[in-house]
Amino acid sequence: MNEKIVIAVSSGDPAGIGPEITAGAAAALGDAAGLVITGEKRYFDRTAGSFEYVLCNRPEESLEAAAAEGRAALLETSTPDTAPLGEPGPAGGKASIIYLQAALDLVTGRLASALVTAPISKTAIAMAGFHYPGHTELLGEKTNSRPVMMLSGGGMRFSLVTVHVPVSEISRSLNTEDIIRVAETTARDLERRFRIDSPRVAVMGLNPHASDGGRFGREEELIISPAVEKLRSSGMRVTGPLAPDTVPFRLQRGEFDAAIAMYHEQAALPVKTAAFETGVNITLGLPIIRTSPDHGTAFDIAGKHRASHSSMLEALRTAVRLAAG
Numbered sequence: 001m002n003e004k005i006v007i008a009v010s011s012g013d014p015a016g017i018g019p020e021i022t023a024g025a026a027a028a029l030g031d032a033a034g035l036v037i038t039g040e041k042r043y044f045d046r047t048a049g050s051f052e053y054v055l056c057n058r059p060e061e062s063l064e065a066a067a068a069e070g071r072a073a074l075l076e077t078s079t080p081d082t083a084p085l086g087e088p089g090p091a092g093g094k095a096s097i098i099y100l101q102a103a104l105d106l107v108t109g110r111l112a113s114a115l116v117t118a119p120i121s122k123t124a125i126a127m128a129g130f131h132y133p134g135h136t137e138l139l140g141e142k143t144n145s146r147p148v149m150m151l152s153g154g155g156m157r158f159s160l161v162t163v164h165v166p167v168s169e170i171s172r173s174l175n176t177e178d179i180i181r182v183a184e185t186t187a188r189d190l191e192r193r194f195r196i197d198s199p200r201v202a203v204m205g206l207n208p209h210a211s212d213g214g215r216f217g218r219e220e221e222l223i224i225s226p227a228v229e230k231l232r233s234s235g236m237r238v239t240g241p242l243a244p245d246t247v248p249f250r251l252q253r254g255e256f257d258a259a260i261a262m263y264h265e266q267a268a269l270p271v272k273t274a275a276f277e278t279g280v281n282i283t284l285g286l287p288i289i290r291t292s293p294d295h296g297t298a299f300d301i302a303g304k305h306r307a308s309h310s311s312m313l314e315a316l317r318t319a320v321r322l323a324a325g
Contacts, residue, residue: 154274
């Protein structure tokens, strides 16, 4: 058997573009790694019928196939109901969680080196009775850890302090302790996963011009600056709070290895502008490596062969690089 990095891949909500972008990315990745995909033949046949894979019914069989064959292994992960194509529903939501758990078991059982997840629908998993807002929170609960979302693309890496929070609630959701935790987790994983010695971390402000000395808000003075000072006193190479509009450019110029964003759009807007089809979501702070494409289920184009697999492919490549060390 050839020595090969094995990546576990959950194929996402079968009512969306998950199966087809998983198939496209797996084919494009080629023999760079062994892939064990958790999902169902009926859904791959429905939207990715030309995809060549080894169909397996047992984890051990799929691992042997992924390590030895030139094709991905599809680990048949049966679910009871049928998910209609192109719309969120409880069948797709339940299936996506079952696929995810099966793939996670492979990684936590040390049978695979990393986890890559195709998109799931927050609406669909709620319809199926699950309380998780998304992948990140579920993985944190399952691994008993406090994960941090990092968006990466276009030469930039951003870790998020708040994630899916209404804009009206961002200010009161911020606190010094969370900023410190996110920055520490980011620096630790930059060293551990990305092999960056003494990483340089930028901390973004919340307000325009990082409040310009208090003219446009006091969050920088009361919440963010105390976090920066504590991080700096611990020995971290940290700078901030910086004017949010300058940080993406400075990241691309190579001044920093990552930035700490106060809210989702501070990270998502520059990443999706610079790398709409190749952005990657990397979950830090887990005992495992996990990546995913930086987009959703795209129910409206599911099965129409219009979905790009570029972001999913980059998620696979990122997982392989991180697993290889």
